[in-house]
Amino acid sequence: MYLSEAIRDPVHGLVRLERADLALIDSRPFQRLRLISQLGLTDRVYPGARHSRFEHALGTVEVTTRLLEEMRARLGLEGLLSPLSMATDEAHFHQLLRIARYVALLHDIGHPPFSHVTEKLLPEGGHEQMTRSLLDHPEISKPLTRCGEEIQSSVLRVLDPRDDELPENLRFVRSLVCGGFGADRMDYLLRDSHFLGVQYGNFDLPRILHTLLPVETDEGVRLGIERGGVLAAEGMQWARFSMFTQVYFHRTRRILDLHLIDFLREVIPGGRYPQDPEQYLRWEDSKVLGLLQQIQLDKEHAGYLDARRIMRREHHRATGDIVEGRDIDEVSQRLAVRMEELQRSDATLDPIADVVSAPPDLDAGAVLPVQDENGEVRKLGQVSALVGRLRVRPFGRIYCASKSVVSDQVF
Template sequence: MSSIPTFNARNKVRDPLHGYIELTDDEMLIINHKVFQRLRNIKQLGTTYLVYPGATHGRFTHSLGVLYLSTKIFDIIMGKNSSIITWDYNEIKKQRQMLRIASLLHDIGHSPFSHVGDNLFSPVIKNHEEMSANLIINTDLSEIIDMIGRKNGGFTYREIAGLIKGRIPSNYLLIKRVFSGDIIDADRMDYLLRDSLMLGVKYGKYDLDHLINSLNIIIDNNIPILSIEEKGIYALEEFILARHFMFTQVYLHKTRRIYDKILERSMQCMLPSNHLPIREEEFLQWDDNRVLEYIKNNPNSYNDMFLNRGHLKLVFERFPYIKEEEKLIISEIEELINNRRYLDTEVIVDRYTQNAIKFEDEMGNPSIGILDKNKNIHHVDKYSSILSKINDSLDVFRIYANEEKRDEIIKVIEEAYSKCLRP
């Protein structure tokens, strides 16, 4: 295998998490493009800043961080696998550059306030990945990417869009898994540490250097599978636990969730046909600033709650797990509330499940394996009793109500318990 290419990275951006991030002149054309600059005005964590005041960082810096970590992971894996990866110098150069561009652009299709708007995409464009691909294909970003591709082995903007949407040929699977995989990738590596730093919490911290230096791959039927060398098992445990704690303590925080719900309803009132525009130029006009300006200038119940911190208060909660014996009761509570047809300004039910971490695929093969000293791959649970027990989903069931409906909701809950527990 040829040596890892070096780039003429004459530009440096100083990042609070990673220090200096080096960028080429061509990459700066992407960063300075209006599609990418919009990310300065898209908060990484939606309404979390109303709970943790430091959570004002945007998708812009996160995307730079993913580029930085993706490149670092790629270079380490290439350096360890010269005997099994048969790419020549040009192919390495090509895939490394593709990885950097895809890492930069993977979040450009986020709605205002990021995941707050996940349910506001049209049926035509189902999610932010689809919108990211559309922005690449249908703006002049495509011309910039093609120009960079011609200099770096011959890739196109459509291949970058395919990487982000997940529609890729097998020869690009490695770089896809580096920036956006199933369990461990540069995206998660960056946001856990970045969010912890900006919020001033320690839940998301782990040993980044040791984790990255323990990453490796194994080739199975010509498919590269990301793996962790045996020496990195404790760093992997730290990483998975950090993700678990950030979800339970930050991302699914009770106050953040109700503000997300209120803001989602505010945005529905502003948007044509209750969903985000399909046309790229129109979509680019929507960012956090535009939403906040609308909320300030258009009084209604949702906007007033958001601006004046007058959110509905928590009345009932089951989190982070719902016991098996309570699932029937929860369903009964939901049905009783739905039948009463409360207004959203009176009662909001938050029901959400964060899927379990799957260390195996449907065939029983490891999604991420532990690589021993003899290059044999093992299932995670053979090496870590901690990780074998942390693969439960996280359940959110919360009921929020205003002061006038609080006592009524409590009676509904009591009625459901009485009905379901009746002998």
């Protein structure tokens, strides 16, 4: 494999590419990622958050490449490939590297406009299933076919969320790219921090790269870490925890998300993105922003109020009430009581409830296998007191209409 091409990147310096990668990068599904923001409407809070899924995908390729290159240099072909039941020669290493790089490159092509924000409007299976559908697009499938049937089928299997019967080498690739300590997560934490101008998501990437390795566990071979990398792993877990609590759960970002969902339900036919890949590819941020610009001036349109709330920053404001509970159900019940009280006190408040809960994989890093000098394997959450205690309890906020929007609606 000859990485003869390079693209400048503000996070990693250079993203190295094969010439064969360019056909995939130039494809319509991949170029569309330039028009899909990484963090939705977060730029309304952090103005620098204008980065897209396009550069994140490229960054994930570079981190994936560095991970495997570092493992090969440190462990040798035998130490890296034998646990994966692969022949220990250069040809099989380059095959593994190429599969992992293509998985990294293509893992996000199914994202909807504004990324995760509007994912609930996707057909069943979310952006992962849409990614799998788009892999059959001619501009993706033809370049993959030229790489050989084994590489193509491996990429398709790793990126198929329904395929849980992967062989060891492909399970390892999936964890390497998409797992709790995978390249995807490493890149977006560093990239989001860079563009937002915050430090929360920074961690010791070089040390993690130097200590990750394939580890034998009861569930098979997984991406793990040497005992000497635990401190760096703790730092990455803390970085993700901090980004969720300080950025991704920011109150203004959350209410803008809710307004955007309500707006799109009024403007997308049927209230959901089309399932047909060709129709779906026509939906990206600029199309939605154009609709927002247009409809904020059309008082007769059902999406007028939400368009205005987003475009003129007349969004609902948080009341200051933070409702906590043991689980989502308890939070929802308490929010419902508070909402009813507000509605009785003032009918113009138009309260909106938002239940905030950590994603189910926020603590996935706690199960990262840690291998000590004697070969004993334990989970990171067992080795690290910090990681074992990182939790985000569900909580709820209530937002009420700003006076300018309420008065406009009345008069």
